[in-house]
Amino acid sequence: MAEQSETLDAVFQALADPTRRAILSRLGQGPASVGELAAPHDMALTSFMKHLKILERSGWIVSAKTGRVRTCAIVTDRFADVGAWVYGHRSLWEG
Amino acid sequence: MAEQSETLDAVFQALADPTRRAILSRLGQGPASVGELAAPHDMALTSFMKHLKILERSGWIVSAKTGRVRTCAIVTDRFADVGAWVYGHRSLWEG
DNA sequence: GGATTGCTCAGCCATATGGCTTAGTATGGT
DNA sequence: ACCATACTAAGCCATATGGCTGAGCAATCC
Numbered sequence: 001m002a003e004q005s006e007t008l009d010a011v012f013q014a015l016a017d018p019t020r021r022a023i024l025s026r027l028g029q030g031p032a033s034v035g036e037l038a039a040p041h042d043m044a045l046t047s048f049m050k051h052l053k054i055l056e057r058s059g060w061i062v063s064a065k066t067g068r069v070r071t072c073a074i075v076t077d078r079f080a081d082v083g084a085w086v087y088g089h090r091s092l093w094e095g
Numbered sequence: 096m097a098e099q100s101e102t103l104d105a106v107f108q109a110l111a112d113p114t115r116r117a118i119l120s121r122l123g124q125g126p127a128s129v130g131e132l133a134a135p136h137d138m139a140l141t142s143f144m145k146h147l148k149i150l151e152r153s154g155w156i157v158s159a160k161t162g163r164v165r166t167c168a169i170v171t172d173r174f175a176d177v178g179a180w181v182y183g184h185r186s187l188w189e190g
Numbered sequence: 191g192g193a194t195t196g197c198t199c200a201g202c203c204a205t206a207t208g209g210c211t212t213a214g215t216a217t218g219g220t
Numbered sequence: 221a222c223c224a225t226a227c228t229a230a231g232c233c234a235t236a237t238g239g240c241t242g243a244g245c246a247a248t249c250c
Contacts, residue, residue, distance in 0.1 A: 012107050012110040015103075015180075021180075028186070043208095044209075049228075068215095068226050079188045091123070129196075162248075
């Protein structure tokens with residue numbers, strides 16, 4: 001945690017799209033290639049790639065290329081960032 | 096909770112800006128007028144109002160006008176929405 | 191009544207987002 | 221060698237975002 005405002009902007013921005021939240025849910029079950037991730041989404045691959053770039057830029061995922069396949073994996077730290085922000089306002093929804 | 100994708104988009108989108116997160120933190124301490132909320136932010140009032148509109152549209156705040164003063168208050172349900180999303184992926188950051 | 195306060199409305203501007211297409215590169219299979 | 225696969229790169233388009241200015245309007249104060 002201990003994230004700066006700028007980073008938190010990107011972390012939340014990344015979550016503000018259903019495609020990207022779906023990608024994260026999928027990656028929660030384990031790493032996957034770009035093609036595997038894209039398959040369920042009715043969208044041009046280049047459009048889909050932009051979402052992956054946003055997720056990677058914001059630190060939600062990491063990826064590495066092996067041969068011609070790029071494999072993506074989720075970075076769980078970001079959940080802690082979001083959780084920390086919510087927890088920081090716990091007095092509002094507890095008492 | 097039990098939010099739809101479209102709503103969740105707006106909930107997260109609203110958090111993707113430091114001004115808006117600051118507003119929510121301030122409102123966490125109790126209701127405030129538009130002027131009180133705007134004071135700490137070095138920004139034209141009309142620009143600031145757009146942030147309030149986004150927060151209201153996304154369900155993070157409610158507001159009502161009495162005389163010429165509009166008073167804003169936070170809606171704590173939204174914290175539950177965010178918390179529910181994070182909690183839905185708890186297996187990733189617990190084990 | 192007139193001035194001040196506290197918003198509110200309309201619209202301009204630069205940049206970002208989220209989709210698309212078309213074309214290109216590099217790897218792996220036969 | 222050739223072809224298919226899996227991305228990748230470049231750029232177009234419509235709309236949204238986040239800032240601004242200038243003008244207005246209703247409520248309160250003196």
